[in-house]
Amino acid sequence: xxxxxxxxxxxxxxxxxxxxxxxxxxxxxxxxxxxxxxxxxxxxxxxxxxxxxxxxxxxxxxxxxxxxxxxxxxxxxxxxxxxxxxxxxxxxxxxxxxxxxxxxxxxxxxxxxxxxxxxxxxxxxxxxxxxxxxxxxxxxxxxxxxxxxxxxxxxxxxxxxxxxxxxxxxxxxxxxxxxxxxxxxxxxxxxxxxxxxxxxxxxxxxxxxxxxxxxxxxxxxxxxxxxxxxxxxxxxxxxxxxxxxxxxxxxxxxxxxxxxxxxxxxxxxxxxxxxxxxxxxxxxxxxxx
Amino acid sequence: xxxxxxxxxxxxxxxxxxxxxxxxxxxxxxxxxxxxxxxxxxxxxxxxxxxxxxxxxxxxxxxxxxxxxxxxxxxxxxxxxxxxxxxxxxxxxxxxxxxxxxxxxxxxxxxxxxxxxxxxxxxxxxxxxxxxxxxxxxxxxxxxxxxxxxxxxxxxxxxxxxxxxxxxxxxxxxxxxxxxxxxxxxxxxxxxxxxxxxxxxxxxxxxxxxxxxxxxxxxxxxxxxxxxxxxxxxxxxxxxxxxxxxxxxxxxxxxxxxxxxxxxxxxxxxxxxxxxxxxxxxxxxxxxxxxxxxxxxxxxxxxxxxxxxxxxxxxxxxxxxxxxxxxxxxxxx
Numbered sequence: 001x002x003x004x005x006x007x008x009x010x011x012x013x014x015x016x017x018x019x020x021x022x023x024x025x026x027x028x029x030x031x032x033x034x035x036x037x038x039x040x041x042x043x044x045x046x047x048x049x050x051x052x053x054x055x056x057x058x059x060x061x062x063x064x065x066x067x068x069x070x071x072x073x074x075x076x077x078x079x080x081x082x083x084x085x086x087x088x089x090x091x092x093x094x095x096x097x098x099x100x101x102x103x104x105x106x107x108x109x110x111x112x113x114x115x116x117x118x119x120x121x122x123x124x125x126x127x128x129x130x131x132x133x134x135x136x137x138x139x140x141x142x143x144x145x146x147x148x149x150x151x152x153x154x155x156x157x158x159x160x161x162x163x164x165x166x167x168x169x170x171x172x173x174x175x176x177x178x179x180x181x182x183x184x185x186x187x188x189x190x191x192x193x194x195x196x197x198x199x200x201x202x203x204x205x206x207x208x209x210x211x212x213x214x215x216x217x218x219x220x221x222x223x224x225x226x227x228x229x230x231x232x233x234x235x236x237x238x239x240x241x242x243x244x245x246x247x248x249x250x251x252x253x254x255x256x257x258x259x260x261x262x263x264x265x266x267x268x269x270x271x272x273x274x275x276x277x278x279x280x281x282x283x284x285x286x287x288x289x
Numbered sequence: 290x291x292x293x294x295x296x297x298x299x300x301x302x303x304x305x306x307x308x309x310x311x312x313x314x315x316x317x318x319x320x321x322x323x324x325x326x327x328x329x330x331x332x333x334x335x336x337x338x339x340x341x342x343x344x345x346x347x348x349x350x351x352x353x354x355x356x357x358x359x360x361x362x363x364x365x366x367x368x369x370x371x372x373x374x375x376x377x378x379x380x381x382x383x384x385x386x387x388x389x390x391x392x393x394x395x396x397x398x399x400x401x402x403x404x405x406x407x408x409x410x411x412x413x414x415x416x417x418x419x420x421x422x423x424x425x426x427x428x429x430x431x432x433x434x435x436x437x438x439x440x441x442x443x444x445x446x447x448x449x450x451x452x453x454x455x456x457x458x459x460x461x462x463x464x465x466x467x468x469x470x471x472x473x474x475x476x477x478x479x480x481x482x483x484x485x486x487x488x489x490x491x492x493x494x495x496x497x498x499x500x501x502x503x504x505x506x507x508x509x510x511x512x513x514x515x516x517x518x519x520x521x522x523x524x525x526x527x528x529x530x531x532x533x534x535x536x537x538x539x540x541x542x543x544x545x546x547x548x549x550x551x552x553x554x555x556x557x558x559x560x561x562x563x564x565x566x567x568x569x570x571x572x573x574x575x576x577x578x579x580x581x582x583x584x585x586x587x588x589x590x591x592x593x594x595x596x597x598x599x600x601x602x603x604x605x606x607x608x609x610x611x612x613x614x615x616x617x618x619x620x621x622x
Contacts, residue, residue, distance in 0.1 A: 022424055029423040029431055032416055037434040039495065040441065042460055043449045055458045057474060097343075105340035112333035120337060125615055127348055129608045131556035133577040134597035137584045138351035138358060144368070161347045168340060222442040224559045229585070239444045246566065253452050260445045271440030272433075275503075 043264070046257035047071070054254040070258035077255060078244040080262075086231075087238035090152055091220035094159040095213050102167030103209070107197070109168070110175040111183075128165045135161065136229055143230060150232045158226050163216045170215070174208030175201070211277040214270055221267060238263060359595035365588045381595040390571070391579070391596070395603075398555065398576045401486055405554040408494045410547055413501030418531075420506055432503075439499035447563045450492045454478045479564070482572025489560050497553070501546055508542045509535070541614060548611035555604055576600045 045063055046054050051073075053064045074080070108114075109121055139158055140149075148154030178201055186196040227237040242263060245256035359381050361367075361374045385391050416435075420428050438446075453461050462473040479485040512535055520530045536543075558577040561569050569578045576596065584593025 022422070025419065025422040026424055026427050028419055029427040032419065033427070033431050033434055036431070036438055036495070036498070039446065039449050039453060040434070040437055042453060043445075046452065057458060057463065059458070059460055059463055061460075101339045101343060104336040108333035108336035112336075114330055114333045117333070120341075122612065122616070125612050126608070127344065129552055129604070129611065130348075130352070130601065131552070131577070131597075131604070133556055133558045133581065134601050135348075135351050135355065136581065137590050137594050137597065138354035139347075141354065141358075141368070141590065142351055157347050160343055161351075164340060164343060165348075218440070222444065224444045225562075239442065242444055242448055243563070243567075251451075251455075253455065253458065256448060257452060260448050264441050264445045267442055268437050268440040272436055275436050275440070 040264075043257050043260055046254055047261045048258075049254070051252075051254040054257075070254045071262070073252070073255040074245075074259040074262065077252070077259075078241065080241065080259075083236050083238045083241040086152060086235065087221055087227075090155050090159065090237065091217050093156050094163050094220045095216045097156075098160065098163040098167040098216055099171075099209060099213050102164055102212075103171055103205075105168045106171035106175055110172045111180070124165050124168050128162070128169065132162060133225060136225060139226070140229060149230060150235055152235075155226065155230055155237075158230060159220050159223060162223075163220055166219070167212055167216055170212045171205075171208065174205055174212070178204045207277065211274040214274045218267055218271055355594050355598060358591055359598050361591050363589075363591040363594075368588075368590065377591075381591050382599075385592060385595050385599065394574050394576055394579045397482075397486070397574070401490060401557070401575060402551060402554040405490050405493045405497070405557075406547060406550045408490070409497045409501055409550055409554075410543070412494065413498045413505060413546075416498065416502045417505035417509055420502070421509060435499035435502055438495060439503075441496065443496065443559055444563060446496055447492060447560050450488065450495075451564055454488050479573075482570070485564070485573060486561075489557070489564055492560055492564075493554060493557055497550060501550075504542060504546060505539065508539045512538050541617070544614045545611065548607050548614065551607045552604060552611065555600065576603075 047070055048066050048068075049064045050067050051070060053059070105124075109117055109124070139161070143149045143151075143154040143158070146154070148157065182200050182204075183193075183196045186200045187193065191199065222239060224239045228240050231237060231240070242256070242259055245252050245259060358374075360376055360378060362377045362380075363374045366372045367374045416431070420431060423431070441449075453459055456462065456475055456477040462476055465471050465473040478488050516534050516538075517530050520534050525533065556577060557575060558581070561573055561575055561578050562581075565573055569582075574582065577600070580593045580596035580600065582593075583596060584590045
C-alpha cells in the first residue's frame with residue numbers, strides 16, 4: 001500500500017526530472033531485489049558456511065567461511081545418486097512420451113478442422129484444472145490394482161496426468177503461431193502433408209519443443225506428493241530425498257541447505273534457459289484478446 | 290463449453306459441419322479444399338487417439354473412480370480385498386458435511402487462498418509497475434532474482450523457509466530481535482495455526498509473485514504510450530492513468546492470473562505437509578491435507594474422496610471463468 005501512494009505522488013514529476021526520481025525507484029527496486037532474493041541467498045550462505053556457524057543464535061548475514069563439508073555430509077546422509085537416477089528416469093520418460101503423443105494431439109487440434117474439436121480443446125483445458133491432490137486417492141487405488149505401486153512405471157503413468165495436457169496445450173500455442181501458409185506453399189510445391197510438416201513446420205517448432213520438454217521435465221522432477229505416496233522409502237525420488245535430513249533427533253540444517261542447493265541449482269539454471277520462451281508463448285495472444 | 294460456442298461458431302468451414310467422418314468420399318476431381326476437409330476427417334482423430342487413450346486411462350478412470358468411491362464404503366478391508374466395496378449413497382457426504390471440523394477447514398482454506406491470491410496479485414502488480422520505472426541494470430537484477438525464485442522447486446523453497454523461520458537458529462527471529470524492544474529468539478512460528486499459516490502464505494506468495502510480475506510485465510509493454518499520455522494531458526494523475534488506461538487493457542491477463550492463482554492456492558499441499566513434518570495439526574489443516582489425512586491416516590478412502598470431490602466442486606466456478614478467458618485469448622480460430 002505504501003508504495004502505491006508513492007506511485008501516485010511521484011509519477012507526475014517523472015517527465016520533468018527523471019534523474020532524481022529514478023534514484024528513488026532504484027532504491028525501492030533494491031529493496032525488492034534483497035527481499036525476493038534473500039531466501040535463495042540464505043540457502044547458499046548456509047550451505048557453504050561451517051556447520052557450527054549455522055547454529056549460532058546470532059548469525060552473521062555475511063558468509064563466515066567456505067567449506068564443502070555440508071555437501072559431503074548431504075551426500076552421505078542417505079543414498080543420493082539412487083534417488084537422482086530414479087527421478088531422471090521418470091522425468092525423461094514422461095517427457096519423451098508426453099512430447100511425442102502431445103505433439104500429435106497438438107497438431108490435430110491446431111491444424112485440422114473436424115467435428116468435436118472444440119470439445120477436445122475444452123477437455124484438454126479442463127483436465128489441467130483438476131487439482132492433483134484430489135486425484136491421489138483413486139490413482140493410489142488404480143496403481144494398487146494394477147500392481148504398479150512402488151514401481152517407476154506406476155509413477156511414470158501417474159505423471160502423464162499432468163504433463164500430457166500441459167504439453168498438448170503449450171505445443172498448440174507454438175503451432176498456432178506458425179503461419180499455415182508456409183505448409184500450404186510447400187504442399188503446392190509438391191510436398192505431401194507429412195513431408196510439409198517434417199520439412200517446414202518441424203524446424204520452426206523445434207525451439208518450442210525444446211522449451212516445452214525442459215519445462216515438462218522440471219515439473220516432473222519437482223513433483224513431490226505422488227512421489228512420496230506411491231514410492232516406498234527405498235525407492236524414493238530426489239524431492240523426497242530432501243526429507244532425510246529431519247530425523248527424530250532433529251534437523252541438520254546446514255547439510256540440508258547443501259542438499260537443497262544441489263537440488264535447486266540445476267533446475268533453476270534449466271529454468272532460466274527456457275523461461276523467456278515459455279512466458280512469451282503464454283502471453284503472446286493475451287493482450288489482443 | 291459456452292465460451293467455445295460464443296467465440297467460434299461461424300469459423301469452422303461449412304463443409305465439416307455436414308460431413309461425418311467418411312474417408313471414401315473425395316474423388317480426384319472434387320475441388321481440393323473440399324477434399325482435404327472431408328477425406329482428412331479421420332486423420333485428426335488418429336493423431337489424437339494416443340493422447341486420448343492415455344488420458345482416459347490415467348485421468349478419466351481415476352476421475353470416475355473418485356466419484357464412485359465417494360458413494361461407497363471403502364476402508365482398509367476393502368483396499369486389501371477382504372470385503373467388497375458397497376454403495377452407501379450420500380452417507381459419506383452427510384458425514385463430512387455434518388462435521389463442524391470440515392466447515393472450519395473450508396473457511397480456513399478459503400481465507401488462506403484468498404489471502405495468497407490478493408497478496409500475490411497486488412505485490413505482483415506493484416513490482417511489475419516498479420520494473421517499468423527503475424534503471425535497466427536494476428531491472429535485470431530483479432528479473433534474475435525473480436526467475437530464480439520462480440524456478441526453485443517448491444519442496445526446496447519449503448525447506449529453506451522452514452530454516453529461515455526456525456525457532457532457535459532461524460535468521461528471521463535473529464533479525465527481528467535486532468529491532469528495539471523485540472525479543473523473538475526461540476519464538477516458535479508454528480505454535481499457533483494462524484501464525485504458521487501466515488508463514489506458509491508468505492512462502493506461497495514468494496513463489497507465486499514472479500510468474501505474475503513477468504506475465505504482467507509482458508502485458509504492460511503492450512499498453513500504448515499514447516493512451517497514457519493522452520490521459521495525462523486530460524488531467525489524469527498516476528492513479529487515474531493506472532485505473533482507467535492500464536487496468537482495463539490488462540484485464541484479460543489479470544482475470545487469467547487471478548483464476549489460475551485461486552486454483553493453485555486452493556491446491557496448496559506440499560508446503561503445509563512438509564512444514565509440519567508430514568502431520569499437520571488440526572489448526573493447519575486445509576482441504577487438501579484434510580482429505581489426505583482422512584484417506585491415508587484414518588484409512589477412510591471414501592470420505593477422503595468425498596472431501597476431494599467437494600473441493601473440486603468448490604473450484605468449479607473459478608475454473609469456468611478461467612476457461613472462458615483462456616478460450617477467448619487462446620484464439621480458437
